[in-house]
Amino acid sequence: MLDVQSFAAGQWLPSGAGARNIASAITGDVIAQAGNDALDVQAMLGHAREVGGPALRKLTFHDRAKMLKAVALYLMERKQALYELSYDTGATLSDHKIDIDGGIGTMMVFASKGRREMPDAHVYLDGPPEQLGRAGDFMGRHICTPLQGVAVHINAFNFPVWGMLEKLAPTLLAGVPAIVKPATATSYVTEACVRMMLESGLLPKGALQLVSGGLGDMLDHLECQDAVAFTGSADTALMLRSNPKLMQHSVRFASEQDSLNASVLGPDAVAGTPEFDLFVKEVQREMTAKAGQKCTAIRRIMVPEAQVDAVIAALGERLAKTTIGDPRAEATRMGALVSAGQKRDVLEKAALIGAEAERVFGNPDDFTVAGADKDKGAFVPPMLFHCADPDAAQRVHDTEAFGPVSTIMPYRDLPHAIDLLNKGKGSLVASIITNDGDVAREVTMGSAAFHGRLYFNNRTSMSEATGHGAPLPHMVHGGPGRAGGGEELGGIRGVMHYMQRTAIQGSPDILTSIGKQWVPGGTEITDQAHPFTRTFNQIKLGETFNSPSREITLEDIETFAHFTGDTFYAHMDEDAAKANPFFPGRVAHGYLLLSFAAGLFVQPDPGPVLANTGLDNLRFMAPVAAGDSIRVRLSVKHKTPRNEEYGEVRWHVTLYNQNDEVAAEYELLTMNAY
Numbered sequence: 001m002l003d004v005q006s007f008a009a010g011q012w013l014p015s016g017a018g019a020r021n022i023a024s025a026i027t028g029d030v031i032a033q034a035g036n037d038a039l040d041v042q043a044m045l046g047h048a049r050e051v052g053g054p055a056l057r058k059l060t061f062h063d064r065a066k067m068l069k070a071v072a073l074y075l076m077e078r079k080q081a082l083y084e085l086s087y088d089t090g091a092t093l094s095d096h097k098i099d100i101d102g103g104i105g106t107m108m109v110f111a112s113k114g115r116r117e118m119p120d121a122h123v124y125l126d127g128p129p130e131q132l133g134r135a136g137d138f139m140g141r142h143i144c145t146p147l148q149g150v151a152v153h154i155n156a157f158n159f160p161v162w163g164m165l166e167k168l169a170p171t172l173l174a175g176v177p178a179i180v181k182p183a184t185a186t187s188y189v190t191e192a193c194v195r196m197m198l199e200s201g202l203l204p205k206g207a208l209q210l211v212s213g214g215l216g217d218m219l220d221h222l223e224c225q226d227a228v229a230f231t232g233s234a235d236t237a238l239m240l241r242s243n244p245k246l247m248q249h250s251v252r253f254a255s256e257q258d259s260l261n262a263s264v265l266g267p268d269a270v271a272g273t274p275e276f277d278l279f280v281k282e283v284q285r286e287m288t289a290k291a292g293q294k295c296t297a298i299r300r301i302m303v304p305e306a307q308v309d310a311v312i313a314a315l316g317e318r319l320a321k322t323t324i325g326d327p328r329a330e331a332t333r334m335g336a337l338v339s340a341g342q343k344r345d346v347l348e349k350a351a352l353i354g355a356e357a358e359r360v361f362g363n364p365d366d367f368t369v370a371g372a373d374k375d376k377g378a379f380v381p382p383m384l385f386h387c388a389d390p391d392a393a394q395r396v397h398d399t400e401a402f403g404p405v406s407t408i409m410p411y412r413d414l415p416h417a418i419d420l421l422n423k424g425k426g427s428l429v430a431s432i433i434t435n436d437g438d439v440a441r442e443v444t445m446g447s448a449a450f451h452g453r454l455y456f457n458n459r460t461s462m463s464e465a466t467g468h469g470a471p472l473p474h475m476v477h478g479g480p481g482r483a484g485g486g487e488e489l490g491g492i493r494g495v496m497h498y499m500q501r502t503a504i505q506g507s508p509d510i511l512t513s514i515g516k517q518w519v520p521g522g523t524e525i526t527d528q529a530h531p532f533t534r535t536f537n538q539i540k541l542g543e544t545f546n547s548p549s550r551e552i553t554l555e556d557i558e559t560f561a562h563f564t565g566d567t568f569y570a571h572m573d574e575d576a577a578k579a580n581p582f583f584p585g586r587v588a589h590g591y592l593l594l595s596f597a598a599g600l601f602v603q604p605d606p607g608p609v610l611a612n613t614g615l616d617n618l619r620f621m622a623p624v625a626a627g628d629s630i631r632v633r634l635s636v637k638h639k640t641p642r643n644e645e646y647g648e649v650r651w652h653v654t655l656y657n658q659n660d661e662v663a664a665e666y667e668l669l670t671m672n673a674y
């Protein structure tokens, strides 16, 4: 019997008084127990806030991203042990790949995004500075800093590893410690994964704690710097989010809950098209993966009236090939539900749906299970219903049977399909299988506001598409209304849920000091050698080189035009250029100005500048005509270490004309040796 322990305030706590038994989904035998009424929740919160938080906040975003990558690689090497444990949850090998590999992969993506999209610093800058006064001496900008409390993650049973890691990765990247509370039914898998992460020694003390079993009254002790992220049923979410202490302290509460996700077969995707076959394949996969216990699974299947019979036949044929049985057996395509309780719940919900729809595939009283005892394990067959009058029906739109249960419903035309989609009153994802851009646009305009994600697939995208049900770390996961109103993942957006956005206002130098990014108008350091001769470590924010000026002649413009082939009339034809409201007459090419700017600011000798890697935010602001002259101001704006040898320097470049008007502005990127 497994003793599923908690990790509280730096100590492992075995199960004890108040522990709950956990049965195998396959045999029904009790295999583990979890929970202990002696859990000291206040000590846990204190440990996170006083030990974990400060340690994490000392690290930069890049330090934390590197830590996540190391943890992910550590888990990857040990995933087989998690697979072995996970079979007893009813999951097959391909289910483990979604849960375990998917969770580790999510962590890897956050590690990589943290390095690429966040600074090697402690403050995240949200948007550019705003000039709030006329002269530019009073500026504003938005910054994000880590919450100084603890994130409490309450997870559902269906993804014991992914469910934890998809919340943990953005939380740790933000710099916030987490207390993870997995659903008891599969907590033994989560506990094993947490043990691995702790044993790796890669996480600072207090960054990660675990509650196996009940959470006690932890939520009653949360404060304004804490956050709760919940995944599970709508009833539990409602009960937890109504906690007066959470409301009193405005504790952030993000919820992912029941969702009646739908898939629409486009009007163009009739039988015989690649889209029709793709639709049937996607629906069958979503019904049977994880035995339908996926928050994103397709519950409602909307097809044009004329395609209903063809879809039922094709889907039935595919579902009939789904071998149900012992998830350890290679031939098994669908394992068991997580528990006998969950099986009872699914059958009850299926009966409710059955009152409004006819079951056209799968009979829970008559199906075959290979290699396991059908009566002891929590097995059910895939069940497909057909609701002929979805406008009159209610349960098919509001009852989530959290198993391999879906309902086909006909639609008359696209507005009708949109109406049915929105009857789910908020979902995590809706998919539309269509090869018609107009259909995609109409569904988007009519229905996007009801869904956290819209997934379009067709003959072009199908070879690479990741599947209706796969939440990707890059894309938002969550949804309005019934789906809980929460939002997770979505790249760096997901990290922001654990940070506070603050508007800061002050002088350019104050903003530069806080954000570690030079703000134009701030002090320019001009008493150093040319910045191209100074290494990455030597140059300072605000170091500035002011070039001499150079006159632009008509000959320069003509030479550049003939050399590059860019003989556009604005540079070559005085009358035509004059007729254009933007130009006083023939003007210099923007690219000529950029080239001359480089000629004015570079220091040509070999030195620490290794490469020019790009240019951002280029704006040409005033035309430069023959006879005008330009000069350049080059300032160090931001520095980001990239690897062991060099880092990226972001330069703020301003081109002025002879009247000190800004002719062009951009950011130049170079790689500079340390």
Ligand code: NDP
Residues within 6 Å of the ligand: 154, 155, 156, 157, 158, 181, 182, 183, 184, 185, 213, 214, 215, 231, 232, 233, 234, 235, 236, 237, 240, 256, 257, 258, 259, 294, 295, 296, 400, 402
């Ligand atoms: P529950 O809502 O029962 O549980 C979710 C989590 O909340 C579990 O960790 C559970 O812990 C915890 N919990 C329950 N009561 C409390 C409490 N009083 N205080 C603190 N924590 C509490 O959902 P399940 O995981 O059991 O799944 C049940 C249903 O949820 C499914 O049938 C499905 O409808 C829905 N679901 C929806 C998902 C989605 O994202 N759309 C995903 C997964 C499930 P414990 O297990 O210890 O009770």
